[in-house]
């Protein structure tokens with residue numbers, strides 16, 4: 001498969017391995033810290049920061065599960081070099097959240113927040129990709145606790161650390177700021193197709209100073 005046209009295959013959700021990645025059979029569990037316990041009565045999904053109307057937006061678990069559901073076939077690429085291809089993720093598209101709680105006009109980045117203060121920053125365009133999804137399901141089944149239940153972000157075109165498990169909200173930002181792994185040596189953008197693995201590979205403009 002040639003390079004330029006592979007863009008089209010990827011956009012169509014066709015599986016292919018990025019450079020330096022190997023295929024993984026099964027689904028390993030990879031994260032920092034403990035698996036949080038889900039407490040439905042305390043769970044809420046919050047949109048805050050630079051919203052268009054200056055107001056915060058909040059959904060409890062029941063309300064969030066009533067949002068429009070769709071699915072995306074996408075691969076998971078861990079920066080430690082394993083990839084899992086062709087999973088069907090089901091959940092709420094990021095575009096739905098953007099539509100219901102729009103960002104102010106000067107928003108450029110989104111911080112995705114998860115349990116225990118885990119975070120990951122994305123350019124607004126990466127977050128707004130039509131394939132970015134707040135997933136509740138994989139291959140038709142509810143996520144398990146260790147894989148992010150009740151909600152994880154899937155950003156198909158970036159390394160998997162850009163998709164926090166146990167997501168609790170997003171913050172609209174008018175300037176870029178590093179998230180958890182981006183502050184700890186990982187690349188600010190994280191495009192697996194150009195192997196943006198580590199922060200020392202960043203070029204001017206790729207991210208805020210460390």
Ligand SMILES: Nc1nc2c(c(=O)[nH]1)N[C@H]1C(S)=C(S)[C@@H](COP(=O)(O)O)O[C@H]1N2
Pocket residue numbers: 027028029030031032033077078079114115118146147148160161162163164165166
């Ligand atoms: N909250 C949280 N989400 C996270 C991480 C983490 O450390 N904390 N690690 C990321 C990384 S590095 C990867 S590869 C994927 C792994 O998802 P999996 O355990 O379901 O395979 O989760 C991502 N989401």
Ligand SMILES: [Mo]
Pocket residue numbers: 030077078079080160161
């Ligand atoms: Mo990872």
